[in-house]
Amino acid sequence: MGPCQGITVIDVSRYLPGRFCTLMLADLGAEVLTVEPPRSPSAKIQPIGTDTGARYLALNRNKKSMTVDLSVKDGRDIFYQLVRNRDLIVEGSRPGVAERLGIDYPTVRNINPRIVYASISNFGQDGPYKTFPSHDINCLGLAGLLNAQECSSVPTGIFLSDTIAALMATIGILSALVEVQKSGRGQYIDLSILDAVISCLNVRAMRHLLHETHALEADFTSLTYPFYNAYRAKDGRYVTVAAVEPHFWERLCVLLERKDFAKHQSDGGAKREEILEYFRKQFATKTSDEWVKLFRDSDIPCGPVHSLEEVFNDPQVAFRSMIMETDHPFLGKMKQLGIPVKFSETLCELKSAPPLYGEHTSEILQDLGYPKESIEALRKKGVIE
Numbered sequence: 001m002g003p004c005q006g007i008t009v010i011d012v013s014r015y016l017p018g019r020f021c022t023l024m025l026a027d028l029g030a031e032v033l034t035v036e037p038p039r040s041p042s043a044k045i046q047p048i049g050t051d052t053g054a055r056y057l058a059l060n061r062n063k064k065s066m067t068v069d070l071s072v073k074d075g076r077d078i079f080y081q082l083v084r085n086r087d088l089i090v091e092g093s094r095p096g097v098a099e100r101l102g103i104d105y106p107t108v109r110n111i112n113p114r115i116v117y118a119s120i121s122n123f124g125q126d127g128p129y130k131t132f133p134s135h136d137i138n139c140l141g142l143a144g145l146l147n148a149q150e151c152s153s154v155p156t157g158i159f160l161s162d163t164i165a166a167l168m169a170t171i172g173i174l175s176a177l178v179e180v181q182k183s184g185r186g187q188y189i190d191l192s193i194l195d196a197v198i199s200c201l202n203v204r205a206m207r208h209l210l211h212e213t214h215a216l217e218a219d220f221t222s223l224t225y226p227f228y229n230a231y232r233a234k235d236g237r238y239v240t241v242a243a244v245e246p247h248f249w250e251r252l253c254v255l256l257e258r259k260d261f262a263k264h265q266s267d268g269g270a271k272r273e274e275i276l277e278y279f280r281k282q283f284a285t286k287t288s289d290e291w292v293k294l295f296r297d298s299d300i301p302c303g304p305v306h307s308l309e310e311v312f313n314d315p316q317v318a319f320r321s322m323i324m325e326t327d328h329p330f331l332g333k334m335k336q337l338g339i340p341v342k343f344s345e346t347l348c349e350l351k352s353a354p355p356l357y358g359e360h361t362s363e364i365l366q367d368l369g370y371p372k373e374s375i376e377a378l379r380k381k382g383v384i385e
Contacts, residue, residue, distance in 0.1 A: 002029020003346040007177065010035060010082055011063070012070070012103065013092030014048055016159050017120045017193060019059035020166035022090050025173070026062035027339045027348050030088075034060060035079065036358060038067045038385040051357035052330055060354040061326065061336055066365075067358035067385035070101050074383045081368050083108050083115060087180070088173060092120045095130045105188045115186040116176040120169050124192030134193075136161045143197040164200055165193040220244070226275040227252070227265055230305060231283035231291075238305035239283065239291045251300050256282050326353040358385045 007030040011022040019034075026032040037047055049055045051065075069075040083089065089108060091098050098104040098119065105117040119125060122134035139161040140146050169191045176187050198205075220228045227243040243249040246265065253261040258278060264271050283291065288304050295302035306314065312323050322338035339348045361384050365375050378384045 001346055002027070002348045003343060004174075005029035005346075007031070007088065008086045009033065009088045009090065010079075010086050011090045013090050013120065015092050016055075016059065016162040017165040017169065017191075018090045018092035020163060021118070021120065021169045021173070022063065023059050023061065024166070024170050025088075027350075028341070029346070029348065032063040033082070033360070033364065034063050034065045034355075035070070035082075036065060036067050038069055038382060039357065040382050040385065047357065051354070052328075056357075057328075057334070057354045058337075062351050063355060064360040064364070065355040065358055066361040068361075069383050070103055072383055074378060074381065076102050078365070078368070078378075078383075079103055080111055082364075083112050086112070086115065087177065088116045088118070090118045090120070090169070090173075094133075095119075095121055095125045109186065109188075113186060114180055114184060116173060116180060116189065117186070118169055118173050118176075118189040118191060120165055120191045120193065122193050124195060125190045129194075139194050139197055142194055144201065145197065161193050161197045165191060165196040168196040168199070224272075226261075226272065226279050229276075229279075231279060233283050233288040233291055234285060235287040235289075237288035239288050239295075240303045240305060241295070242301040244301070248300050251298050252295075255294065255298055255300070324350045326350050328353040329356065361385065 004025055007025070009022055009025055009030050009032040011018060011032055011034045013019055013022070022030075022032045022034070039047055068078050070079055089103075091103070105119075108115055108117055121130070122139060123129040123132060136159040137146075143161070145160075169189070172189045172191060176189060180186055223229050227241070227249050230238045230240045233239055241252065243252040246262075249265045250259070250262040253259050256279065258275075261275050261278075264275065267275075286294070292302055292304050304310070311317060317323065320338065320342075322340070324336050324338050325333055326336055328334045334353060336350060336353075339350070341348065362375055365378075365384070366372075370378075375384070
């Protein structure tokens, strides 16, 4: 059921930040309806991807889907009826787009004063960058999270800034919904992806602002220190080591038969290079699995560097139900990522597979009171699919 059961959401976003935000809400029990553009040549906005593509399947489980062309009056009239009894709207367009479509917060608030309305955009609703186009890597660069010289630290396989923004938006939304319960007042949430990423700089930013940029703690995560690094093992796989605390570091040095290194944890220059070179040679003498077992038996923070196949076969991942199965009408049994938040009393569950594109259009319109003849007329006009 989930602790958010009873909360109703309309998602008119199209990209990962909004869709991942509403995915989390759906997993927590909220009823989420995605409003998609019709897949027709006449539609002014075209859908992104297909309903059996990886992007769609990853972001739309536990949701309902309907198609409505919001650029025409008939489509907007449907939208206005939808918002009368909903708790939340999530949109992810550039500033000004929702207003041009007539689905912006002031318009919606006049219909439903209790509604919470979240806009997720690259740079927020104001400021000199607000209308600039941007994607994940642009925000990471602006936030100082990439190597300014070579961009060697670009994370691959994950849209990091989009994901951080989705998490921040979800926190903001849940907070605003609490306020609605207390005061009865809805409100507008302006979530900038760049702001969200910059907030994650936290300790690193504070050290910079305090001019402590040369402190050891300021840069050990750059993988230049022996105690916090990844080493290539005999089998070609890598092992991560995070012996940050002195007692872990001393155990590591003893295990690698160089107890004399223990007093040089913070050293730089030639001594650091000596330790790194020795560690690299030592790690090449055993396999990744052998090192991980040895370190875990000695209570040293460590881990293998997994491929995705290894991630999903890991016993800890399986034990925590981070891979689940659902039935899809076209794909049959389909695996999905599990729900990371576990509650003692309100079970979150994979209730339904990602819906087919526009699967619930007729059902939703009938619930709004549209007769079948009107629904067919809307379909012929291209307002719905």
